[in-house]
Amino acid sequence: MSTWFRLNSPAVVFDASADDTVIINLVSGRYFRLNAATSLAWNALLASGSRAAFVASAGNAPELAASVDSMIGALTAENLIVPAGETTAEATSWAFAGFNLESFSDLEDILGLDPIHEADPDKGWPAVRD
Amino acid sequence: MTEALNAWLDAQLERSDSQSDGVEFRLGARVLSLSGSPETVAQLRELAPLDLVADPAPHRTDLPRVGLHYLNDATVAGLPDTRHLRRGPYGAITAWANDQGENVRANLGGNNDADSSPWLICLEEDLSAMLAFHAESRQALTFSRTTLAPRQVAEFARTLMHWASVADGNVLVHAAAVAREGRGLLICGVGNSGKTTLVRQCLSEGWTFLADNVVEYSPRLTTDESVALLWSTYATLKLRPDALPVTPPESSASLWDNEAKKNIHFLTGATRAQFASAPVNHVATLVLIPNGPAQPEPLGPGAGLLAIAPNTVAQFPFFEREVLERVSALTRSAPLFTAGRMPLASMTRLLEEVIA
Numbered sequence: 001m002s003t004w005f006r007l008n009s010p011a012v013v014f015d016a017s018a019d020d021t022v023i024i025n026l027v028s029g030r031y032f033r034l035n036a037a038t039s040l041a042w043n044a045l046l047a048s049g050s051r052a053a054f055v056a057s058a059g060n061a062p063e064l065a066a067s068v069d070s071m072i073g074a075l076t077a078e079n080l081i082v083p084a085g086e087t088t089a090e091a092t093s094w095a096f097a098g099f100n101l102e103s104f105s106d107l108e109d110i111l112g113l114d115p116i117h118e119a120d121p122d123k124g125w126p127a128v129r130d
Numbered sequence: 131m132t133e134a135l136n137a138w139l140d141a142q143l144e145r146s147d148s149q150s151d152g153v154e155f156r157l158g159a160r161v162l163s164l165s166g167s168p169e170t171v172a173q174l175r176e177l178a179p180l181d182l183v184a185d186p187a188p189h190r191t192d193l194p195r196v197g198l199h200y201l202n203d204a205t206v207a208g209l210p211d212t213r214h215l216r217r218g219p220y221g222a223i224t225a226w227a228n229d230q231g232e233n234v235r236a237n238l239g240g241n242n243d244a245d246s247s248p249w250l251i252c253l254e255e256d257l258s259a260m261l262a263f264h265a266e267s268r269q270a271l272t273f274s275r276t277t278l279a280p281r282q283v284a285e286f287a288r289t290l291m292h293w294a295s296v297a298d299g300n301v302l303v304h305a306a307a308v309a310r311e312g313r314g315l316l317i318c319g320v321g322n323s324g325k326t327t328l329v330r331q332c333l334s335e336g337w338t339f340l341a342d343n344v345v346e347y348s349p350r351l352t353t354d355e356s357v358a359l360l361w362s363t364y365a366t367l368k369l370r371p372d373a374l375p376v377t378p379p380e381s382s383a384s385l386w387d388n389e390a391k392k393n394i395h396f397l398t399g400a401t402r403a404q405f406a407s408a409p410v411n412h413v414a415t416l417v418l419i420p421n422g423p424a425q426p427e428p429l430g431p432g433a434g435l436l437a438i439a440p441n442t443v444a445q446f447p448f449f450e451r452e453v454l455e456r457v458s459a460l461t462r463s464a465p466l467f468t469a470g471r472m473p474l475a476s477m478t479r480l481l482e483e484v485i486a
Contacts, residue, residue: 013451015439015458020432022439022458025449031440033432106320106438111444 004050005072005081012080016043023080029111030078032105044094049087052072057091063128064096071099078103132223132251134210139249139262142271146199156407157291158346158361159300160193163208166200174200184286184364185407196294197269206260206273212253222448223251240453250293261289263295279426280385284366284394285344291363296449300348300361301456303438304445307340307360307410310331313485314360314410316460318347318438319418326367326483328418335478339397342367347352347412349459356461359409365402367395381463414484422470426484429468434461436470 009013014023021034021042034042041064048054051068058064076079078101152171153164162184162477164174187193201393215223253260259274270290282288294303306317306325317325329342340362348359370392384393397405417429417437429437443450467484 013443013454015435015454019430020435022432022454024440024443024450024454026443033436036432056235092315105435107440107444111440118277 002049002050002086003016003047003056003083004086007046007075008079008082010097014042018089022063024111025079026111028079029105029108031107031111032080033104038099038114039099040094041096042097044091045071045081047089047091049089053088053090057093058096059093060096067096067099074099074101099116132212132215132249133253135215135223136249138208139251139271141265142199142201143264143267143269146269146271150375154186154187155452156190156193157287158295158302158363158407159359160294161187161193161195161339162189162287163195163197164200164322165197167202170200170202171389184362185405186236192296195268197267198288198290199269199271201271201273203273203275205258209257212257213255221252221254222239223253237451247476252289259291261332263290263293265293268294268297277367280387280394281390283385284387285364285397286366291344291346292446296452298348298352300346301442301453301460302352302363302446303344303345303347303457303460304343304427304442305438306342306346307362308481309338309340309360309406309410310482310485311413312410313395313413314340314348315481315485316347316360316412316415317418318415318441318462320441323418323420325418326369326373327474328472328477330367331474331477332481333401333404337404338406339365339401339480340406340410347456347460348409349463352414357411358460360412361409362406362407365397365405367397368392369395412460412464413463415460416481416484419470420466422468424468424470424472425476425480426467426472429466431458431461431466433468434466 008025011027012023012025014021016039019036021039023034025031027104033049044057045054048057053067055061055068072081146165152166153174155162155164166174167170188350223381248264250263251260252262252398255398258276259272261272262272263270272290285452292302303318305314305331308317308329317328319325326342329339333339333466337464340360343366344363346361346363348361366391368387373393383398384395387394415438416426417434419437435458438461439454442457443453446453465484469480472480
């Protein structure tokens, strides 16, 4: 079966507001912001069952096709998506207008903390073991 | 794999029904009903300053209840051997350990294991502490062989409160909150962003106090079709040792939190009278950021979500997806503003404009 991608759940959670998408990787402790244009690409990628369906869903398919590999590379490098089998799912039509994955690491220590093995046994969560 | 443990918990839950209730508090949007052996109840009553943490509420019938039953050592001695079970964060046995047994935080909705057990269980590997929550009956069982740390007293049963709030469709937010004439302002920001300073200034000028660190947000509309609600939780303030004392001086009792290097003040007297025992309407959210504007400026929902959600998820492990969704709802249900350090003299006037 050919490979496409799905959300790396449950390690990754995300929510889309009116103008942005926020994605949190609960394992790495890093979180991400997608602007409105990138949010369209993110939603279409997760709704598509194959690379062909993803590209075809964009009104400007050639432009998207040229960026798919770098987009997938950026998302897989952060373990936000993982390989999965292809399906016949198709995304609704949208227009590709660029991709920008903005990352933040300021909460890495606490978001990525394993509270059992890395929390201080005497002080408890969220104090980190020395 | 957890059948024996589930059966044991079921039996303890049945036994706990026959024991008398001990202490009741309103915490957030519900009453927390503590029970256990007479000795344990007596210890809970003496757990100073627990009676200052939240509203004593033995007769509140208008709110849902959550029971928290303390198991004694003799009972815990019969605990089935669980050391072979996979564990997630916090010693989570059900709901959060993934198929590989990795300590990956998962959300309840995304994990099929959660459907196989009615209990949410966190049990330390060395059997030193446990919290198990039976969501359907709204009863929890707990024991701990260690003394509660100051922050655990100040934010009593915080993990259970988080679980119960999620079960009730609400969310605990890492934030402070104050109110004026029933109009509530949620104040978000990372640690040391100025939340407590702002709250203290509001307290000194007669505002209603809801929380310094943990607020319960209720997106379900119960009193007014157009607004969500904010519920007070813990009547405490955390102050750095160099901070000015709480005034008037008789209005707080304090414990030193050696981990946070802060004094935890439990509000008493006149200041305690400003603690909200009823929910207020959520009319605005203020996000404090370093080097932000000197007076509040509008903030978009997306920027608000980015500023509030990861920090709140980090503070309340488990149910991350639910927390994220509900914080997102929060950013859309009332106007958002951002500010940095505001001049003390004009701070409350600026805040009144925000909630106007």
